[in-house]
Amino acid sequence: MNQQQIWGEEIKQWKKDKNAIILAHNYQIPEIQDIGDFIGDSLDLSKKAAETNADIIVFCGVTFMAETAKILAPKKMVLLPSKHAGCPMADMIEPHDVLKLKQEHPGVPVVCYVNSSAEVKAVSDICCTSANAINVVNSLDSKKIIFIPDEGLGSYVAEHCSKEVILFPGYCATHYMIKKEEVEKARKLHPNAPVIVHPECRKEVRDASDIVAGTGKMITLIKDHSSNEFIIGTEEGMIYRLETLFPEKKFYLMSSKLYCVNMKKTTLEHVRNALLHHQHEMMLPEPLMEEAGESIKKMLMVG
Ligand code: 13P
Ligand code: SF4
Numbered sequence: 001m002n003q004q005q006i007w008g009e010e011i012k013q014w015k016k017d018k019n020a021i022i023l024a025h026n027y028q029i030p031e032i033q034d035i036g037d038f039i040g041d042s043l044d045l046s047k048k049a050a051e052t053n054a055d056i057i058v059f060c061g062v063t064f065m066a067e068t069a070k071i072l073a074p075k076k077m078v079l080l081p082s083k084h085a086g087c088p089m090a091d092m093i094e095p096h097d098v099l100k101l102k103q104e105h106p107g108v109p110v111v112c113y114v115n116s117s118a119e120v121k122a123v124s125d126i127c128c129t130s131a132n133a134i135n136v137v138n139s140l141d142s143k144k145i146i147f148i149p150d151e152g153l154g155s156y157v158a159e160h161c162s163k164e165v166i167l168f169p170g171y172c173a174t175h176y177m178i179k180k181e182e183v184e185k186a187r188k189l190h191p192n193a194p195v196i197v198h199p200e201c202r203k204e205v206r207d208a209s210d211i212v213a214g215t216g217k218m219i220t221l222i223k224d225h226s227s228n229e230f231i232i233g234t235e236e237g238m239i240y241r242l243e244t245l246f247p248e249k250k251f252y253l254m255s256s257k258l259y260c261v262n263m264k265k266t267t268l269e270h271v272r273n274a275l276l277h278h279q280h281e282m283m284l285p286e287p288l289m290e291e292a293g294e295s296i297k298k299m300l301m302v303g
Contacts, residue, residue, distance in 0.1 A: 004031065004268055007268040007269055007271075007272045008031075008034075008035060008268060010272050010275075010276070011035055011268065011271055011272050011275060012035075014272070014275035014276060015037075015058075015275060018055065018056055018275060019053075019054050019055045019056065020054055020055065020056035020057070020058055020275060021037045021038070021048075021052050021054035021056070021057055021058070022035060022036050022037050022038075022058045022060060022271065023036065023037070023038050023039075023040075023045050023048055023049060023057060023058070023059050023060065023061070023069070024036030024038070024039045024060040024061065025039070025040070025041070025042070025045060025060065025061035025062075025065065025215075025237075025263065026039060026040065026041060026215040026216075026237060026238050026241045027061075027215075027234075027235040027236075027237035027238060027260060027263035028060050028061070028237055028263060028264075028266060029237065029264055029266070029267070030240045031267070031268050032060045032266055032267075032268070032271065033237070033240060033241060033244070035268070035271065036060065039241060040215075040216060041129065041130065041131055041214055041215040041216030041217075042065060042068075042114050042115075042129040042130070042131070042214075043114075043129040043130075043131040043132060043214075043216060044131075044216055045059075045061065045065060045069070046065075046068045046069065046072055046114070046129075046296070046300075047300070049068070049069035049072050049073050049076075049078070050072040050073060050300070052073065052076075054076070055076060055077065056076065056077045056078075056079060056275070056278075057069050057073060057076055057077070057078045057079065058079045058081060058271060058274050058275060059078060059079065059080055059081075059282075060081060060266045060271065061080075061085070061263070061266075062085045062086055062087045062090075062262050062263060063080060063085060063086045063087065063090070063117075064087055064090045064114060064115055064116060064117065064118075065114075066078055066079075066080040066282045067117070067118045067282060067284060067292075068114055068296060069282070070282040070283075070284055070289070071118065071284065071289045071292050071293045071296055072293070072296060072297075074289055074293075077278065077281060078281070078282040079274040079275075079278060079279065079280060079281055079282070080274075080280050080282055081266045081267075081270035081271045081273070081274040081279075081280070082265040082266045082267070082270045082280075083279075083280040084262075084265055085262045085263070085265040085266060086262055087115050087262060088172075088173050088262070089115050089149060089150060089170050089171060089172045089173070089200075090115050090116050090117055090120075090149070091117075092149050092169075092170040092171070093116060093120055093148055093149035093168060093170055094117075094119070094120065095119045095120055095122070095123045097148075097168065098110055098112075098120055098123045098124060098146075098148060099123060101146050101148070101166065101168070102123075102146070105144065105146060105166060107142075108142065108144045108145060108146050108166065109125040109126065109140050109142050109145050109146070110123070110124040110125045110126075110145075110146045110147075110148060111124070111125065111126055111127075111128055111133075111136060111137055111140070111145050111146065111147050111148070111157075112124035112125075112126070112127050112128070112148050112149075112295060113127070113128060113129070113130075113133070113147075113148065113149060113150045113153055113154075114127050114128070114129050114296075114299075115149070115150060115172075116148065116149055118284055118288050118289070118292040119288065119292075120148070120149070121291075121292035121295045121296065122288055122291035122292040122295070123291075124148065124295050125140075125295060125298070126139075126140070126295050126298040126299055126302075127295045127296050127298070127299040128299055129214065129299075130153060130198065130199050130200070130213075130214030130215070130216075130217075131214045131216050131217060132299065132302060132303055133153055133156075133157045133199070134157055134160050134161060135302050135303055136299055136302050137157050137161050137163060137165070138161055138163075139302045140163075142163070143163055143164060144163060144164045144165075144166065145163055145164075145165055145166070146165075146166045146168075147165050147166065147167055147168070148168040148170065149168050149170030150168075150170050150171060150172065150200060151167050151168065151169055151170060151171055152171055152172065152175060152176070152199060152200040152201055152202060152203075153199045153200055154167045154168070155167060155203055156199040156203075156206060156212060157199075171200075172200040172260075174235055174257075174258060174259065174260040175198055175200040175201045175202075175233075175234070175235075175258070176200075176201075176202060177255070177257040177258065178197075178201055178202065178205050178233060178254060178255055178257065178258065179202065179204065179205065180202075180204040180205055180207075180208040182205070182233075182254055182255045182257075183195055183197075183205055183208040183209055183231075183233070183254065184208065186231045186252060186254045186255070187231070189252070190229060190231055190252050192227070192229065193227065193229040193230050193231045193250075193252060194210040194211060194225070194227050194230055194231070195208070195209040195210045195211070195230075195231040195233060195254070196209065196210065196211040196212075196213055196218055196221070196222075196230055196231070196232055196233060196234075197209040197211070197212055197213075197233030197234065197254070198212075198213070198214060198215070198218075198233060198234040198235075199212050199213070199214060200234075201233055205233065209233060215234060215238055215241075218232070218234070218238065218242070219241075219242070219245060222242060222246060222249065223245075223246070227249075228248070228249050228250060229249065229250040229251070229252070230242075230249065230250070230251050230252070231252045231254050232251050232252065232253055232254060233254040233258070234258060235258050235259065235260045235263060236253050236256070236258050236259050237260075237263060237264075239251050239253050
């Protein structure tokens with residue numbers, strides 16, 4: 001057995017002994033996807049965290065995801081195997097930015113993308129993910145909303161609802177690497193493949209594509225789609241996920257620039273150490289969990 005296989009075996013054993021569950025985001029490296037009990041998008045992962053009977057949740061993703069899991073399952077031990085796995089977009093906004101927006105637009109509800117800190121969620125009215133952002137915005141009884149922190153997703157939502165949307169200039173550095181020229185180049189190489197991009201992409205990229213979908217919706221759309229090949233405009237880990245689910249179909253990554261370093265930080269060794277030594281435990285102050293939890297739970301009521 002090589003070292004990776006030894007860690008894989010240890011993970012299986014510790015998971016059983018400690019009644020732990022491994023949740024992994026669709027962008028994780030193949031070795032992590034292979035040992036995940038559940039692999040999914042931000043929305044499905046948070047729902048899993050809320051409903052699991054496991055005592056320990058090992059969250060293979062980035063900080064905001066483990067925070068959300070802890071808020072939804074406060075009595076469980078939530079572990080983030082790589083403590084350096086953050087999300088640069090989440091770090092672009094702080095609570096004082098939200099409070100300033102609220103002051104400038106009194107009474108206007110703040111919709112907060114889950115790719116944000118617990119502190120920012122706590123001063124927002126409701127959360128959303130890429131999967132439910134339009135429904136969340138439409139559920140609000142207000143003609144105007146503030147959308148934070150992602151300008152990409154926020155502008156996509158604005159195009160699909162009849163409300164005025166006030167945006168914040170946050171963005172995903174990975175998805176923003178892509179410009180419309182990359183879409184055109186990929187189409188030339190694979191002229192019969194529909195182009196699917198994440199709503200975090202720039203408007204010019206979304207407009208040049210055929211389908212805009214979060215990672216969860218990408219899976220359901222591809223499952224029922226008549227095409228056997230697709231150009232994928234999201235983080236490269238998604239390609240392994242799609243190839244595993246649909247081995248008979250072909251997937252072309254739109255550009256090698258679609259690489260999120262933070263999503264790649266978690267390794268098998270980290271997961272093994274997380275289970276063995278309970279590192280790194282996600283801890284949040286009780287009042288913060290309660291306040292941020294309100295925004296997350298309101299989102300889950302929408303769907
Ligand atoms: P999804 O919820 O679509 O999986 O997106 C999460 C994310 O971080 C995208 O960059
Ligand atoms: Fe954050 Fe973008 Fe990485 Fe998603 S892909 S975790 S939004 S930096």
